[in-house]
Amino acid sequence: MxxxxxxxxxxxxxxxxxxxxxxxxxxxxxxxxxxxxxxxxxxxxxxxxxxxxxxxxxxxxxxxxxxxxxxxxxxxxxxxxxxxxxxxxxxxxxxxxxxxxxxxxxxxxxxxxxxxxxxxxxxxxxxxxxxxxxxxxxxxxxxxxxxxxxxxxxxxxxxxxxxxxxxxxxxxxxxxxxxxxxxxxxxxxxxxxxxxxxxxxxxxxxxxxxxxxxxxxxxxxxxxxxxxxxxxxxxxxxxxxxxxxxxxxxxxxxxxxxxxxxxxxxxxxxxxxxxxxNGQAEFPDHTPQDRSRLTALAREAISHYLTSGEYLDAPADLAPPLDKRAGTFVSLKLDDQLRGCIGTIEPRHPNLATEIIANAVDAAVNDPRFEPVTEAELTELSISIDVLGGLTPASFADLDPKQLGLVVEWQGRRGLLLPDLPGVDTAEEQLAITCQKAGISEKHRDEAKLFTFTVTRYS
CATH class of the missing domain: 3.40.830.10 (LigB-like)
Incomplete structure (x- = not known):
C-alpha cells in the first residue's frame, strides 16, 4: 500500500x-x-x-x-x-x-x-x-x-x-x-x-x-x-x-x-x-511448511499455473512413489477451511507426479464450489495429498471411517469419501455422506455397491 x-x-x-x-x-x-x-x-x-x-x-x-x-x-x-x-x-x-x-x-x-x-x-x-x-x-x-x-x-x-x-x-x-x-x-x-x-x-x-x-x-x-x-x-x-x-x-x-x-x-x-x-511492517511469515516432496510439488504446480497459465512439467528423474501410478486427491485448506479438493479414483496419467500436478491445479482453479485460488492465498494454503490404494469390495460391516475410504456405486452414480475426516466418526455417517455425494437417495442406499480403499496421506 x-x-x-x-x-x-x-x-x-x-x-x-x-x-x-x-x-x-x-x-x-x-x-x-x-x-x-x-x-x-x-x-x-x-x-x-x-x-x-x-x-x-x-x-x-x-x-x-x-x-x-x-x-x-x-x-x-x-x-x-x-x-x-x-x-x-x-x-x-x-x-x-x-x-x-x-x-x-x-x-x-x-x-x-x-x-x-x-x-x-x-x-x-x-x-x-x-x-x-x-x-x-x-x-x-x-x-x-x-x-x-x-x-x-x-x-x-x-x-x-x-x-x-x-x-x-x-x-x-x-x-x-x-x-x-x-x-x-x-x-x-x-x-x-x-x-x-x-x-x-x-x-x-x-x-x-x-x-x-x-x-x-x-x-x-x-x-x-x-x-x-x-x-x-x-x-x-x-x-x-x-x-x-x-x-x-x-x-x-x-x-x-x-x-x-x-x-x-x-x-x-x-x-x-x-x-x-514504525515504517511499513510486513506480515510475519507463517507460510505452511511442506513436509513432503509431494505437497511441495503440488504447491509448485499451482504457483506455476497461476503465473504462466500452463501446467508444470513433471520432474525428469522420478523416485518412488512419484514414478508409480495411482488415483490421487489434492486438498487445499486456508485457515483450516476447505479451499478446494479435486482427485481421481483411478489414475489418468502415466505417473503419480503428473497426476498430482493435474489434480493440484484443478483443486486450485476448477473446483466449482470455490472461486479460483489467488497468488496471494497460495503462501497461506495448507496442502495435503491422499494417494489411493486399490478398491476392495466391501459390506457395511467392513467400513472404518478412520482408516478406510469409501466408494459407493449405484446405477452409474458414484461417490467417494476420504478416510479420517473431521466430523465423520461412524460407519453410518460415512455411508450417508458418500451416498449424498453420489446422489443416491436413502431408499436406494442398501442397493449400492460398496468399495473400501486405503490411503497414504502426505502433508
Missing amino acids: GGVNLSPLVYAGLFPHPPLLITGVGDEQKPEVQSTDQACRELAGRIAAREPELVVIITPHGPVFSDAYTVADWTPLKGGFTAFGSPESMVWENDSAYVQALDQLAERVNLPLYAVDGRQLGKHRQSTELDHGAMIPLWYLEQAGWRGKIAVVRIGGLAPRQCWEIGRALTMATDKKLALIASGDMSHCLTDDAPSPYNPAGAKFDKLVTSALERGEFATVLAIPPDERQRAAECGWRPLITLLGSLSQWQVESQVLSYEGPFGVGYLVAGFDVRGP
Whole structure:
C-alpha cells in the first residue's frame, strides 16, 4: 500500500463485550465482572483523553460474510440493549467520508472490504441496528464523555494475512485523529457451565493471548493455529489481529488492563499506546511448511499455473512413489477451511507426479464450489495429498471411517469419501455422506455397491 499516508493514530484498545456490563442488564451478576467493568472504564477514559476525531470499531457480530469484511455505510448508526432487558440506547454519527475513502482504498489495493448500506442489508432481511459487539465499547466511550464520529467494521472469515492487511488499511483512509477498537471475547469454554462445551484449550488460548499482549509479542497472536482457535471457541481473535495489522506501522506499548473468566467466558481488556510511526511492517511469515516432496510439488504446480497459465512439467528423474501410478486427491485448506479438493479414483496419467500436478491445479482453479485460488492465498494454503490404494469390495460391516475410504456405486452414480475426516466418526455417517455425494437417495442406499480403499496421506 505504498504511497498512502498514515492517519494520526492516537490510541487503540481491545474491549470485551458481555452485555451484563451495561446498566440494567444482569445487575445481580455485576460483582462477577467488576474488574472487567473498571478496566473498560479505564480504557474508554484513555481513548477519550486523546480526543480522537474518529473512532473505528471492529466487531465480530452483526451481519458478517465468510469472504469479506464490511463497513456500515448509513447514518445515523443506532443501537440499544432492549434485547438484554435494558432501555439503554444510543445514536451515533457515521463518518461517511471515511467509509467512502476506505471502500475506495480497499478496491484500489484489492482488499475484500466493502461498504454496505442499509438498503442492501434490508434486501437480505438483516437489521441495521448496531450489534452488542459495537455497542458496548461505544457505551463506555459515552460514559467517558466522548461523542464524535464513528465507523463500524464487521469482520469476515478471511485468512490471517488478509485480516491483518485490512487492519493496515483502516489507518490509511483518513488524516483525522483516529482511535481503533477491537471488540471481542476470548474463550467461551472455560468451565462446565460455559456457553460452549468445556475444553481445556480455552484456558490455554486465553493465557497465550494475554501473555503475548503483556510482552508485546504480537506475532505470537498471529501464529495461533486454526485448530487451537476453534477449540477455544473464541470470537475475538480476528478483530484483534485486524487491530494488530493497524498497529504494525507504529511503535506501540501494549498493556493488559484486566483478564477474568466468569461464566466460562474470557474477558480481556488491553490498551495500546501509540508512540510514533514504525515504517511499513510486513506480515510475519507463517507460510505452511511442506513436509513432503509431494505437497511441495503440488504447491509448485499451482504457483506455476497461476503465473504462466500452463501446467508444470513433471520432474525428469522420478523416485518412488512419484514414478508409480495411482488415483490421487489434492486438498487445499486456508485457515483450516476447505479451499478446494479435486482427485481421481483411478489414475489418468502415466505417473503419480503428473497426476498430482493435474489434480493440484484443478483443486486450485476448477473446483466449482470455490472461486479460483489467488497468488496471494497460495503462501497461506495448507496442502495435503491422499494417494489411493486399490478398491476392495466391501459390506457395511467392513467400513472404518478412520482408516478406510469409501466408494459407493449405484446405477452409474458414484461417490467417494476420504478416510479420517473431521466430523465423520461412524460407519453410518460415512455411508450417508458418500451416498449424498453420489446422489443416491436413502431408499436406494442398501442397493449400492460398496468399495473400501486405503490411503497414504502426505502433508
